[in-house]
């Protein structure tokens with residue numbers, strides 16, 4: 001069928017067959033479908049949506065547009081997690097080594113910062129020598145020997161998504177549930193997973209502020225991934241404050257290392273990381289129930305096994321051998337570090353989480369344009385959680401900046417992003433819904 005016929009049928013709200021979708025995606029991959037046709041197709045899907053079977057067919061066709069990794073030589077369940085993105089969301093950095101220490105193999109394909117959210121790859125590039133684009137052989141060897149590897153998307157993985165995403169980005173067609181579903185899952189399925197756990201974030205620091213919308217996306221992702229043969233569950237989690245007590249790149253790596261050394265016990269971050277580790281262990285079949293799985297993940301953390309895996313991962317991908325022991329030697333510090341003080345006494349009642357993500361970008365820790373260089377040293381740390389009782393003049397966080405002027409702006413900005421109230425806020429659960 002001609003591409004314009006497929007577009008016309010979708011525009012008219014007719015269901016597309018699996019073969020028709022596969023042909024259209026093959027045309028996108030080999031270039032015979034034009035940019036204008038991709039844009040028209042994306043807009044037709046934006047308006048008319050897709051049935052589940054169509055979304056599964058789109059996902060599989062996009063997965064098959066490039067290499068699909070085969071891990072049959074690895075004698076461990078192959079599992080991964082994906083987050084829709086947030087502020088201070090460094091969960092992947094701790095989760096991959098915990099899961100590996102518990103017996104999973106985690107070939108994690110991660111991304112760079114998007115919009116106001118930070119990116120796992122940008123954070124890892126704070127570590128001198130760490131390569132996010134290793135050769136295929138080194139990636140494979142690292143997953144096999146260490147149990148996990150966190151790297152970037154190669155050109156060979158789901159190339160149709162790369163082309164479609166770039167066109168969606170400039171044609172107002174990003175926010176379509178079937179297109180987001182196929183985009184995220186085609187890359188994950190191409191990584192050869194057997195099971196997947198999704199962190200769908202909701203709140204003022206997430207792409208979705210509305211719980212009902214987040215649930216629609218989570219259900220689409222779970223149903224399509226399961227329909228494609230990958231055992232998948234999702235947790236909808238709160239993103240109304242930074243998840244870690246840091247937001248930035250090197251500061252989030254420092255936070256990750258402190259976490260792996262047991263210095264973040266009892267935090268929201270720890271509860272979320274352990275919940276995702278438990279989901280991964282159960283959905284991969286390594287553990288039968290979530291409580292036993294969480295206890296196992298906790299042992300991997302408290303015994304130091306996960307920290308050891310993280311150290312080996314960094315070294316295998318070109319970083320120093322002793323990052324866990326000597327983080328301060330390797331993570332470049334910002335020239336200026338300034339405290340931010342509470343302007344009044346009361347409780348930290350709410351914060352503008354998206355504003356905190358944007359403030360990191362303004363400090364130089366994220367990009368305004370795709371090819372911008374970033375300053376890994378800058379950001380915020382020692383952020384207090386919402387609900388904390390503070391007195392006027394007490395430190396509520398710190399700014400890491402490249403110079404005095406940026407630090408002064410950052411101090412003012414961060415202070416204005418928190419609201420202090422006389423009443424303690426109701427405590428918010430970090431995990432809102434589980435979907436499987």
Ligand code: URA
Nearest residue numbers: 174179180181183184
């Ligand atoms: N992330 C992706 O990879 N694709 C989307 O469409 C949205 C977020």
